[in-house]
Amino acid sequence: MPAEFVKALPILQKIRNSGYEAYFVGGSVRDVLLHRQIHDVDIATSAYPAETKQIFEHTIDIGIAHGTVLVLADGDEYEVTTFRTEDVYVDYRRPSHVNFVRQLSEDLLRRDFTINAFALADDGQVIDLHGGIADLEAEILRAVGNPAERFNEDALRIMRGLRFAAVLNFDLESKTFASMKDHAHLLAKISIERIFIELDKLLTADYWHKGFRDLLAIEAYPYLPDFSDQTALARLLALPSDFKFTNSVQAWGYLAHQLGATDGKFLLKKWKVSREFSSAVSDFLTAYHKRQQGDFSPEDLYKLGKSSLTLVEELFAAQNLETNFEHISVLDSQLQIRSRQAIAVSAGQIMTAFGIQPGPQIGQLYHQIELEIVKGQLKNTPQEIFNYVKRNFERT
Template sequence: MQTFNLDNARKQSPNVQNAHFLKDTLMNQLLQSAKDISRILNDAGHTCYFAGGCVRDQLLKIEPKDYDLATSATPQQVLKLFPKADSIGAHFGVILVKYAGAAFEIATFRTDGSYTDSRRPESVTFATAEEDASRRDFTVNGLFQKSDTGEIIDFVNGKIDIEKKLIRAIGNPNERFTEDALRLMRAIRFATKLNFDIEEKTWEAIKTNAPLIKNIATERIQAEFSLILLSPRRARGLDLLVKSGLIQHFLPEILDLIGCEQPPQFHPEGDVYIHTSMMLDMLEGEVTLELVLAVLLHDIGKPATYSYDPDEDRIRFSGHDSLGAEMAETILKRLKYSNKTIDEVCAMVANHMNFMNVRFMKKSKVKRFMSRPTYELEMELHRVDCGSSNGITENYDFLRAKEEEFASEPLIPAPLISGKDLIGLGYRPGPQFKEILQAIQTEQLEGKLTESSQAIAWIKENY
């Protein structure tokens, strides 16, 4: 039985270039811990396999992020071997074992009773491994593996579907989705993450049962939706959500983007939905959830602000940025995102049209523009916004040049004077304080004032 000391690993890997060593060490320890748990159960006379996603990922040459185990041992027998384990899921045959600093779910082979809430069975019956596989969601997730030999136990033809790159429901797809409607979202997530197609009968069942998603808690829908958006193939995921009919039941505003025409001189790519989809596709590397949501919702206000000017033969969306920020707030609150996420996304949506003005701003305004917390995320939003439409990068290039120009000093330096200084000059605290301090900061950012004495002289002259 091995244990892992993270501090020791960090001492062996103090430099950034050795970060892969630390990751590999952690992953190896995770696998070894899972094998240790399996061995303990097997040595006690029980059958124990690796189960589900970790088996699938290994076959796809993907490093598993966690290991779930399935066993013939009952929850009570698991607890006897791991007395400090968490038994909170024992009613469903699941015990949470903490081992060598990591947590592992150990589930007893089972079959499920009837479902009445489209989410969880009313009861479970402990069963065989084959029966357990048949109650799981998709064939690619229904595989078991012997931890000691690596042998794959496949009762559902999951290996074949992995080779064919197919997401297929186990058994009757309509039954699988009516049992647990969250599987509707999970099917889209796995197809997006793995870049698999969805098998025809499974796809038809998703479309038929899409309204059932309304029975699922918003937090669970949001979690699956976020994982889809964080996938590099997020544009495909969005398209699957639209074509399946699922998006209609939790984010119907997206459907209004389809067919919403844009001025072809600025948006030759097509309607607002196509534009948004292209932007999602253009995002590079690891992105934040806030950025992806901002890209998704940046033009959400366009359908409601659409107008056509016959004199100029031009389509306009006046105020779509401010309305879009209001709509984004409503949507994200409805989906129960955090206040931080909502604030950042709405700031980006509200501000995304201001990039067209940056080359005409005073230096002080440019510095304030660049000092906002969401600036770097907005730069990426602006990059893909232009790249998916007119391809003009003048404003982006201008700001990157300004970053170099301003790099030698803080964008917003320490203030030259404070409210106490104003009181010392005989001013009474009030609304004028903010006005004066803002004016001084502007002159400072413009490079016209550099010392406190200059600021005080400027105040006496102007106020």
């Protein structure tokens, strides 16, 4: 067992010593079997929430209506969830009601894919009731039970399936693939924020080519904001199959470029991303368009940042276009300021020294000072700036 499981074993053992069943479940068990690094340690138990709270001294009700209790032990936190079944789903995403049960088999039946339907006991035994180990060995992604039922219950599982294909380099099992295609229209009913999370993980995965190709193949794209142009989307796959996006900004920026977006903000507004992320993607797009016209300038570096320029250059390299990473490094080393606040003299100091009144005149002058410093034509020192004002004030 990995260290994370070993550390959590006392939680399982304390539950079992109290007369209940308890197992590690979910993606962490899958990742252990695949020898991948695990992240969250999830525990499922036959104990009902009230019973779990009686077992442990320190708990927090974080999702008790759905059977989850947060157990605090030795400075760590563990989500302990009661075995459960789920009633009819509403809005193709959430169950109208959950029922607590005592049988692990009923709980595993509600999981999305066989490779996520494992349980691991404290003695190291893997409980696999749906052929998940065979699917891991065959590198196949298969829905648990009837795939139509799984995707009708929660249509977000379609995007999760595409993401798993991209992360694990697994193929979609034929019936699962067909059902994902049949139910792709249900994505229109799912929160765009949740879809963005899954698509973002897909695009930044090692095998994003596979996941994105599957997204096109199941015809999910018409149900995603501004993704109706299949030809434009397919151009993403012209990148080398071994190319990996450095980060989300690069992935979404290049995707927006293929879709013909000029600044990205209009597209991303529909995806309801943060303003910060939207601005970063827009900076990338601006940098990409400028790079298509020639080498970057000092002003480009100052306004858009070294990160945006480097991300663009990486994509140029992936397309076998001429690149000049050294030019970006030189521009960065020569840049005297990173923001207006770094200018050695404030606008107020200039107004006081030269008797300039507030208004457009000082704004234009200070902006010109900023540009001259960025271009390297004016040293960022008080003396040089005051000399510049003396020479140019009457002409502003």
